[in-house]
Amino acid sequence: MRSDSRRAVQRPEPPADLDPLLRDRWSPRALDPDGAVTEAALVRMLEAARWAPSYGNTQPARYLVGPRGTDTFDRILALLVPGNQAWAHNAGALVVACAETENDKGPVPYxxxxxxxxxxxxVLQAVAEGLVAHQMAGFDAPGVTAAFDLPATIRPLVAVAIGVLGPVELLPEDRRERELAPRHRIPLAQTAFTGSWGHPFVPDNR
Incomplete structure (x- = not known):
């Protein structure tokens, strides 16, 4: 079930004609410390990742998966920057996404x-599960390599906190404003062009 706290967050929504899965995706930090991320839900998320497209079907994505209460969770949490540790400890699971940069055929393109x-x-499968996910660049990638004895061909790229949305009051007061702040995106007219660079494909204010 999706938390009612989501409705309390005042933020502009993406266009109404997008699929709800895309409209509902955002990156909150207020996570319910009692919220559960089941093993079955994690498996479905990892299956969603496994079936993503990749160059030549090389499938370079690899994941370190730490459900809350496990040693893997604790070790990933310890390798996050302090600002992320301050809220990510309430996640139901912590994941590190890694790239396999070489396989038996050589370097893996893209x-x-x-x-x-x-x-x-x-992340989108997490939304489908009624959960939220927050991706983080703020972690010690070399530390992950050392702590988990990663091969030289595996490179950690991003950490992901997955959990149940909680009330903004779970965050320190100085972080609540950021959680409630309106989301902004560059207008479509500045990101999609046709004919020549800079000529908007859709010249509107979306």
Whole structure:
């Protein structure tokens, strides 16, 4: 079930004609410390990632998965920057997405792009589960490599906190404003062009 706290957050919504799965995706930090992320839900998220497209079907995405209460969770949490530790400890699971940069055929082309595609699938499946996911660059990637004895061909790229949305009051007071702040995106007219660069494909204010 989706938390009613989502409705209390005052933020502009994406266009109404987008699929609800896309409209509902955002990156909150206020996570319910009692909220559960089941193993079955995690498996579905990882399956969603596994079935993402990749260059030549190279499938470069690899994941370290730490459900709350496990040693893996604790070790990932310890490798987040302090600002992320302050809220991510309430996650139901912590995940680190990694890229396999080489396989038995040599360097894997577009490995980072493949991990991005796979991890967006994972995040959208989290939304489908009634959960939220927050992706983080703020973690110690070399520390992850050392702590989990990663091969030289595996590169940690992003950490993801997955959990149940909680009330904004769970956050320190100085972080609540950011949680409630309106979301902004560059207008479509500035991101999609046709004919020549800079000529909007859709010249509107969306």
């Amino acid at each position: 490995a980072e792009y493949g991990v991005g595609l796979a991890t967006e699938n994972l």
